Amino acid sequence: MAYYAWAIIGDVLALLLCPYALIRGGFAERSGAAVIGIGWILTFLLQSTVPGLNLAIMLVDVVALVLLTLISIKVRKIWTLFAAAFQFNAVAVDLISHFFPQVGVVSTITFVGFWGGYGLLAALAAGMLGVERERRRGALQT
Numbered sequence: 502m503a504y505y506a507w508a509i510i511g512d513v514l515a516l517l518l519c520p521y522a523l524i525r526g527g528f529a530e531r532s533g534a535a536v537i538g539i540g541w542i543l544t545f546l547l548q549s550t551v552p553g554l555n556l557a558i559m560l561v562d563v564v565a566l567v568l569l570t571l572i573s574i575k576v577r578k579i580w581t582l583f584a585a586a587f588q589f590n591a592v593a594v595d596l597i598s599h600f601f602p603q604v605g606v607v608s609t610i611t612f613v614g615f616w617g618g619y620g621l622l623a624a625l626a627a628g629m630l631g632v633e634r635e636r637r638r639g640a641l642q643t
Contacts, residue, residue: 508617511618522629529576530628530637533569533584542566554599554611562592564618580628584621591617 515538522534540561547557566588573581591613598609 508614508618511614511622512541512573514622518524518629522625524634526629527632528573529578529581530625530632532572533581533625533628534612536565536572537584537625541618554595559592559595562588562595566592573637578628578631580624580631583627584624587616587624590620 503585519541520533522530526534543561544558545557547561547642549555566585569581569585569588573585594609594612594616598604598606
């Protein structure tokens, strides 16, 4: 159970942060939260106990990468660039683990969970801190 603690903590953080960003965020934060939240749910639903590359999850990861990249190009906020980069790392590790079977399953899951999970959530949290700071600045100036 201790091994799964990091995954459970990530799930709890996603369940707290994504709705918060959907409600309080700007366009970039709401869009990013939607991509991350839907990707998180789809990944959970499409999990397989069969070792090897799961093409359904790979498709979810690639679509999330494309969407996060497009959001980053549109809004030009640094957190969106980091989110796209973190998602790129997750996709790259999926491919590396497929083409190099000597990379262990635990290593792959841990790396993807770190970059594609905690990394995305950290980027979104940074975006929300920026939104709240701007909101507070606007309230102080009036």
